[in-house]
Amino acid sequence: MQEFLQLIVTGLVIGSAYALVAMGFALIYKSTSIINFAQGEFVLVGGYVCWWLYTGLHVPIVWAFLITMVIAVFMGMVLERLMLRPMIGEPIISVIMITIALAAVLKSMVTMLWGTQIKVFTPAIFSQKAIYLGPVLVSEVYLWTFGFAAVFLGVFAAFFKFTRVGISMRAVANDQQVAQSMGISVKRVFAISWSIGALVSAVGGILVGNINGINITLSDFGLKVFPAVILGGLESIGGAIIGGLTIGVLENIMGSYLDVYLGGGVKEIAPFIVLIIILMIKPYGLFGIKEIERV
Amino acid sequence: MPCGLFFETYQKDESIFPTLWVRGWMIALGIFLLAFPFFAQTVSDWVGINMLNMFILIFIFLVGAHGLNLLTGYTGQISLGHGAFMGVGAYTAGILANLGWPFWICLPAAGVVTAGVGMIFGIPSLRLRGLYLAIATLAAQFILVYAMRNWEHLTGGSAGLLVPTAKIGNFEFDSDFKFYFLALAFAIGATMYLKNVARTRTGRAFVAVRDRYLSAEVIGVNLFKYRIMSFGISSFMVGTAGGLWAFYITIISDEHFTLWLSVQYLAMCIVGGLGQVLGSIFGVIFMVVLPEVLRIPTELLSGIFPNISDIFASLREMVFGIVVILFLIFEPDGMAARWHTIRAYWKLWPFSY
Numbered sequence: 269m270q271e272f273l274q275l276i277v278t279g280l281v282i283g284s285a286y287a288l289v290a291m292g293f294a295l296i297y298k299s300t301s302i303i304n305f306a307q308g309e310f311v312l313v314g315g316y317v318c319w320w321l322y323t324g325l326h327v328p329i330v331w332a333f334l335i336t337m338v339i340a341v342f343m344g345m346v347l348e349r350l351m352l353r354p355m356i357g358e359p360i361i362s363v364i365m366i367t368i369a370l371a372a373v374l375k376s377m378v379t380m381l382w383g384t385q386i387k388v389f390t391p392a393i394f395s396q397k398a399i400y401l402g403p404v405l406v407s408e409v410y411l412w413t414f415g416f417a418a419v420f421l422g423v424f425a426a427f428f429k430f431t432r433v434g435i436s437m438r439a440v441a442n443d444q445q446v447a448q449s450m451g452i453s454v455k456r457v458f459a460i461s462w463s464i465g466a467l468v469s470a471v472g473g474i475l476v477g478n479i480n481g482i483n484i485t486l487s488d489f490g491l492k493v494f495p496a497v498i499l500g501g502l503e504s505i506g507g508a509i510i511g512g513l514t515i516g517v518l519e520n521i522m523g524s525y526l527d528v529y530l531g532g533g534v535k536e537i538a539p540f541i542v543l544i545i546i547l548m549i550k551p552y553g554l555f556g557i558k559e560i561e562r563v
Numbered sequence: 564m565p566c567g568l569f570f571e572t573y574q575k576d577e578s579i580f581p582t583l584w585v586r587g588w589m590i591a592l593g594i595f596l597l598a599f600p601f602f603a604q605t606v607s608d609w610v611g612i613n614m615l616n617m618f619i620l621i622f623i624f625l626v627g628a629h630g631l632n633l634l635t636g637y638t639g640q641i642s643l644g645h646g647a648f649m650g651v652g653a654y655t656a657g658i659l660a661n662l663g664w665p666f667w668i669c670l671p672a673a674g675v676v677t678a679g680v681g682m683i684f685g686i687p688s689l690r691l692r693g694l695y696l697a698i699a700t701l702a703a704q705f706i707l708v709y710a711m712r713n714w715e716h717l718t719g720g721s722a723g724l725l726v727p728t729a730k731i732g733n734f735e736f737d738s739d740f741k742f743y744f745l746a747l748a749f750a751i752g753a754t755m756y757l758k759n760v761a762r763t764r765t766g767r768a769f770v771a772v773r774d775r776y777l778s779a780e781v782i783g784v785n786l787f788k789y790r791i792m793s794f795g796i797s798s799f800m801v802g803t804a805g806g807l808w809a810f811y812i813t814i815i816s817d818e819h820f821t822l823w824l825s826v827q828y829l830a831m832c833i834v835g836g837l838g839q840v841l842g843s844i845f846g847v848i849f850m851v852v853l854p855e856v857l858r859i860p861t862e863l864l865s866g867i868f869p870n871i872s873d874i875f876a877s878l879r880e881m882v883f884g885i886v887v888i889l890f891l892i893f894e895p896d897g898m899a900a901r902w903h904t905i906r907a908y909w910k911l912w913p914f915s916y
Contacts, residue, residue: 303694303697303698351888351892354892355891355892358891358895360641360694360697361635361641361829361833361837362833362891362895364641364694364697365829365830365833365887365891366887366888366891366892368826368829368887369830369883369884369885369887369888369891370884370888371884372826372880372881372883372884372887373880373881373884373885373888375877375880376877376878376880376881376884377877377881379874379876379877380874380877380878380881491701491705494698494701494702495702498695498698502694502695530713531713531715532713533709533712533713536705536709537705537706537709540701540702540705540706541702541706543698543699543702544687544699544702544703544706547687547691547695547698547699547702548686548687551687551690551691551695
């Protein structure tokens with residue numbers, strides 16, 4: 269029982285990082301209807317840039333964190349302007365392909381700049397000391413990660429709900445033409461969506477990088493996000509958060525209980541098995557908008 | 564359309580190569596392809612690339628790319644799992660060949676098994692479109708590669724699986740020279756099939772499903788049947804390609820069939836031109852030749868920068884990404900469309916009005 273609780277807690281922590289990245293993904297999909305295969309590479313770039321600033325250039329962590337965020341925002345904006353805007357009106361497959369190609373470019377750039385070895389934040393930002401949380405033993409860095417992720421999720425949820433920009437983003441997601449006729453700049457909303465999407469992913473990268481170190485496989489995060497958003501429903505930001513947490517817990521549990529039978533590495537594909545099952549049973553997820561077609 | 568061409572019968576209108584010139588060029592191409600292996604060695608020495616190997620790869624991947632083009636270009640269903648489907652074909656062929664089955668049964672069997680797997684993962688396509696289907700096939704990709712790696716007593720795990728060379732009767736395809744003709748035959752067969760399938764009832768149904776599936780359903784095209792059929796045929800072709808590849812490289816492992824291969828397949832179809840036979844041909848040539856061409860400057864530069872070969876893989880990936888991005892932004896219809904533009908330009912030159 270204690271092992272089970274332990275799995276749930278560590279799953280929730282990784283899940284909170286998934287939730288962050290999934291939120292960025294859902295946000296981009298919701299407002300621009302572009303499915304972003306490069307989300308994982310945003311995670312990668314965020315993690316590496318912050319590591320490089322902190323460990324390589326000895327910038328204090330608070331500043332390293334802020335500079336990374338600024339770079340992520342800038343990157344999101346530039347990519348949207350240069351690559352995604354010309355794709356408006358193109359078929360879905362072209363849009364998917366351009367984000368895949370973008371992923372390849374970003375990933376190879378990171379490999380060229382920093383190699384493929386694992387990088388660790390030194391000196392460690394959060395201590396690895398384990399503390400008891402009821403019956404469960406958790407390392408402090410996990411708690412910090414969960415806390416940070418929760419804060420970011422909360423801040424952005426409030427941002428969409430209450431601020432003027434957030435409301436205009438929801439308006440664009442709802443109906444682009446109407447939003448435009450009400451004086452909302454759709455282009456600006458697109459740019460903001462991409463920058464926020466890149467920003468939350470970068471934060472996710474920094475948080476996860478603190479736990480296990482950073483290497484090129486961090487970009488797999490972007491692929492694991494698909495099960496999370498499909499579970500939550502592609503258009504739903506709340507759904508993405510719940511989906512992220514669920515997938516984090518599920519992969520942890522399935523990984524440790526099924527490895528014996530299937531011979532290792534189940535954790536890597538568990539989310540995708542869940543994904544196929546969801547698509548077969550409930551294709552539009554928990555909170556997604558069900559498409560109804562009228563002739 | 565060339566000038567001075569007047570069709571007098573429907574048969575003439577439907578012919579694939581309408582004019583004498585086109586027929587002549589096709590025959591010339593055929594003769595060139597048949598004669599090429601005899602002087603391939605000289606050409607290889609001259610340009611510093613193993614031409615025979617490159618042509619065989621082009622032929623093998625052409626079979627698979629035609630398969631994906633049928634699914635994505637003609638039927639409009641996106642698949643990110645074709646790399647793994649190719650792997651299913653390769654492993655099926657390899658395992659059966661190790662059991663002692665003859666080559667000419669192994670290869671169709673590889674196609675049939677892959678078609679079955681592809682159809683299973685194609686079932687969600689009835690309810691899902693576009694984005695969702697891309698994600699579903701992405702999941703298929705990961706699950707299949709996982710199976711290849713972990714089902715060790717069947718696939719040999721990460722150590723790989725040894726495959727005997729192809730053999731028909733007592734004739735063994737044990738050298739590049741012999742294998743060239745085998746691969747060429749399959750490439751020609753696949754090309755002819757794709758060119759012709761678009762002109763049949765089935766092919767028209769595929770295109771109808773792609774262009775406006777609601778209207779297609781209203782006029783009596785069974786959506787589920789044709790989508791699944793498209794997945795089946797497409798997987799059959801890519802599975803056959805996988806089988807051929809297995810017999811060619813004679814050792815296969817899960818490393819060959821990663822997501823990267825699926826992405827490359829998709830890129831071949833898109834860069835070449837979706838829904839056009841010429842498109843997949845151009846796309847495959849481009850994607851196979853590109854890394855070979857990149858290798859030459861890399862080797863030249865390795866004298867100056869000793870560790871450039873370490874980053875060769877990422878360099879290739881980066882060039883690939885940039886090329887695809889540029890194509891999608893500036894020539895979204897692919898190389899085939901550009902080819903038609905160039906031809907039309909010269910046809911009217913210098914009086915282009």
